[in-house]
Amino acid sequence: MLCAHCQRCGRRSALGRADTDAIEAHTADEAPPRLRCDMCGGRRVKLFHARGPTEMLAFLTGRI
Numbered sequence: 001m002l003c004a005h006c007q008r009c010g011r012r013s014a015l016g017r018a019d020t021d022a023i024e025a026h027t028a029d030e031a032p033p034r035l036r037c038d039m040c041g042g043r044r045v046k047l048f049h050a051r052g053p054t055e056m057l058a059f060l061t062g063r064i
Contacts, residue, residue, distance in 0.1 A: 001050040003059050004035060008042030012060050015047075 002015045035045040048064075050056035058064045 006037035007044035
């Protein structure tokens with residue numbers, strides 16, 4: 001599961017299942033895709049790869 005955490009406003013959200021090959025398959029001259037927060041529009045969003053539903057819920061509630 002792929003989750004995101006906005007460093008500006010603190011919002012945590014679940015994005016869905018992670019396709020890690022598509023996320024990490026970038027060439028050296030190509031910049032990685034950047035996300036925007038739904039609440040504040042900030043671009044300082046960090047991705048978190050949860051290994052299962054329990055870890056995803058812990059992330060969303062702020063316990064990780």
